[in-house]
Amino acid sequence: MPEVPDFLRRQPTGFYRSLNPATKLVIAVATAAIAFGVGGWTGPLSMLLLAGLTAAGAAITRRLLPYLLAASPLVASILLVNTFLYPGASDPLFAIGPFTATATGLTAAFQASLRVTAFALSVAVFSLTTPTDDLLSDLERRGLGRRAIFVIGAAISTVPRLLSRAKEIVDAQRARGLDTEGSLRNRVRGLVPLAGPLVASTLVEVEDRTIALEARAFSAPGRRTPLRTLPDSNVQRAARWAIALTTVALIALSIAGALRLP
């Protein structure tokens, strides 16, 4: 009887990687939720630390950069807006032209940036350690329908696909004389002609991908054949529930004001 080749039975190495995809998903969602849902510094800082440690444990720290870069425009705007335009803040620090930075604003700005960064990291850790196909198989085993699977799969693979398309466009433009190497100025200038084509080709790409998937019977009914069984255990199942419930409880307490953390 034909058997799945060995390289497909790859055993993930390390504790975090070898968790069931659903467990990793729950952890990622919980990390992001706590970072946003628990007020003050403790929530975002502890989650940032958690995501950072997990990344280090899974040896993916060097691949986090694109995700952080992707979050950087958002972080920058949060910093600026909060620091200078925090509504109702009356503790000025310094002024630049008509804009006054406030201490309240600055605190809020840093907290919000930490939250966004923690969020970006938890997404990064999850997607860098979980093969998309494993996640989809696992969700399917848990009874999720094909349509939902398709949407989730497409969403997850969008980031890497956009990154590789962006690299293609940059390569094509450099090969025709656009200088995007060296100085920061060059690099930033290189981003301008990138934006339009990237959006346009993403639209084309979504359409083409639909054709390709439909042509390979992706929407057929029934459960897709799993290529490998993914490890799961009662301990993990219990842990998932525990994490989920704790997260909800923490956020609820924090919103209700019952949680007094720095």
Add this chain to the structure above:
Amino acid sequence: MLQLREVRYRYAGGNRDILAGIDLDVEAGQVLGIVGPNDAGKSTLCLVAAGLAPATIGGRLDGSVRLGGAETRDLRPYEAAQRCGVLLQRPELQLTGTAETVFEEIAFGPRNLALDLPTVVERVEWALAALNIEDLAPRDPKHLSGGQAQLVALASVLALRPPLLVLDEPTGQLDPAGTRLLADALLSLASNRGTAILIVEQRTGLLARLADEVAVLDGGRIVARGPAAAVLSSPVLDEVGVEPPPVVRVRRAVEAAGLGHRLGGLDLDAIDRSWPPGTADATDIVLRRERAPDTATGEAARWEAVDFAYPDGTRALSGVDLGLGEGAVVGIVGQNGAGKSTLVRHLNGLLRPTIGQVLVRGRSVEGRHVAELAREVGLAFQDPDRQIFAGRVASEVEFGPRMLGRSGQPLADAVRMALAAVGLEDLAEAVPFDLGYAKRKLLGIASILAMETPIVVLDEPTTGQDAVGLARLRGLVAALAADGRTVITISHDMRFVAETTERVVVMGDGRVLADAMTTDVFAEPGWPILRSTFLEPPLPARVGTRLGLGSTPTEAALVAALLA
């Protein structure tokens, strides 16, 4: 199996019928070849026949398309997919984007059909073996060479084992050996499993071997249909602008010179078909080098002991030493994955050698920006869709020269010249992604020509081109050469190489196996180098050898040798 009646189709927002009344049948076990010039509607016909219109691609469909007896209009996309496997023209699009290995990529279709695991594995292994790509199974499908990606896309479709296969130029980027393997696989599917096959091809030589019948499509209509041999040798091909098969061309060329009797005892079809399979592993072959005479002028490009490995560890070049003189017209040939595209991407710094160094016009590329090298090296990518990014044909072509500092009238002139050189002058305002594949390919080339670089590199320029496009490309290479520019062409089309280049570099397994004058490479007794890399000399060369005429790589050379 497949039945089209009075089929008309237009794309959403289109103002004319791309298919204008098509009647066509393909029975179980039958292979129907479709030929036609660019823009005849071949790719659209494939999408429609596969039941993708209008459900998946939109647009308006009139008439009747029946797959296995059912109207495609009434079929869900997955039901159509079970009745018909379709290979799209651009293989990169066919890949799922979520599979981590080639094995999983090919397993995707069978898994969707919920076949049991042993069957899925059996299908995948069979498809890998049929195309001889078992080696690729653990590789990441996103990191393959153009031809390898095409083979994987094909294997993915074959693994579905549908009763009908619709293939849109499946051999566009395949090496000759891959093309033969594909032909064998298709023939055995048709005769052993009764698979019906509709195959669009510009390589009419393949259809001569494969197809029972051939239909000629022009302007959205079928203008001729009949037994393959009859249609492929009829004048209608020339009328619509499709290259006849090599056998037909060689016979015609010889007869036109009044020398038909000299071919009397020869069975050209047998010679065409009898090329022995590759003999040795490229790694076994004794390296043989013949330096082509160095030109008196300076050197355009040099690779010195270059090794290159991709970030995932794939070794693509090992110990490449190669020098190309200023004004040389060079062809680079070699099997899929040999490292051809990798080699030329070193010229403009898109890739940097892991070991060794690369010099362009006497200066090392180290530390020089890609943008700076772009002044000297224009590289037309293998996959035009990786190169094209603008929303308008003219802006695409304009980008390069503008970046190089041209503006005003000189810029307009450069754009006009480049578009005219590839025959796209009337499409300056068109949207690139609305053009067919062959035209996008030409657009990619035009955008390089507009930069007027001293070195021009064309990676697989002939993919998908009809007779007009091919003639234009031949003229283009000749014109660039006459202008004193260095032209490097990567191609699997041995005829194109034989007719346009003066020197050939043969690559295999990341190394340069031979570097010699074109006439010599195609005239070696027994062609050991070509065979070791699964390449084939063009038919005129083989006929010339059979007749003891020496080196006759082109039709013209064969005729001249017969006259002498």
